[in-house]
Amino acid sequence: MRSVIDILDLSVEELEDLIATAQDIIANPESYSERCRGKKLATLFFEPSTRTRLSFEAAMYELGGNVLSVTGAGTSSAAKGESVADTAKTVSCYADIIAMRHPKEGAALVAANNASVPVINAGDGGHCHPTQTLADLLTIYREKGGFDNLTVGLCGDLKFGRTVHSLINALSRYRNIRFVLISPEELKLPSYVKNETLKKFGLPYVQSTDLEEVLPQLDILYMTRVQRERFFNEEDYLRLKDCYVLTPDKLRKAKRDLCIMHPLPRVNEISVAIDDDPRACYFKQVLNGKYMRMALILKLLKEAKA
Amino acid sequence: MNIDSIQNGIVIDHIRAGCGMQLYDLLKLGELDVSVAIIKNVTSHKMGKKDIIKIDADIPVDLDVIGFVDPDATINVIRNGVLVEKKTLALPEKLTNVLKCKNPRCITSCEQELPHVFKLADRAQRLYRCIYCETKA
Structure with a gap:
């Protein structure tokens, strides 16, 4: 049974197909409104989430399907000690497809190995979040017309930020991508991502601690939140949480066609004064996420039927 | 130093010096009720020094474990002294229940019955990663 746990589970061709489907959904939403009639999506969210769960549920409703929902480990059998494997086997009896978020890394793979329906990883701890990357890719595609010849700045928590790692992995398969990695020393991109992706594929990158200095070079600026839940030590979190704040003043040095992205939720990283700037794309990203999830649900249900 | 030759059993030879005990532990040879000899730091023309393990019984050994510890080791099967x-x-491409994932955020840290599986991520660097969380071994 085909599942999507990591963005690299999808080939470049499949990503292109998903983007084409999402573009078609945006252009012709009514022709997709009955595609999942009679199908059920189970959203199993064992960790807090607003946007991702609602995005999956909205996606399924807009395809004409139904949703079964579990939110919070405390309200499900997980609270009684049920394993992820047993949960996946059980939910497979009720639903046609599962979207799961879990605080433990690798939980989605365990679910996929045991479910008899497709599983979409909606975030497994600090590990992978492939549908966020799908949202990011559609946003870049729509704003920049493609993925080649871009200078992509990634700013904030590059150590624990799963969206950053996934985006680097996804973009590493395109041509002439250059990365600018902006973070404090303590939150630098892990060496394994540098060695096994950037260096392995010969992708040029520079590291910086100064956002303002590198901002004029960027075509894409991907801001991230410093995530409290990834720290074992509260003091470290408090010291690092506001290390980068994007303000209208700083943006004066940026390109006129810069695309500002953020996986959301934001805390203080982007001033609300930027929200009306035409370069702010983070709420478009949210909407694009729904379209890409629709495209992915359609693809996996089609493959499961075949 | 002399160790008697064995009649029926297995000799794991050309083990990189210092790896013999690790192999002994991972193969759980201490649990066997047969004679087992570990010979450390044996002079070797080819390797300088090597470790050797002799098992006085023709038992199945996990080749993946030996390949993981030292892919250059050799295994000699002896029957009737020949x-x-x-x-x-x-x-090996995959190791199951040989190593344990040490990442406290990994699903294997809270679900005790899950097999601990590692995949070969980089052959040149002999790097293995947990299939669940991708933490390196």
């Missing part, structure tokens, strides 16, 4: 088979090894 070498009947010589096996060479390679780094």
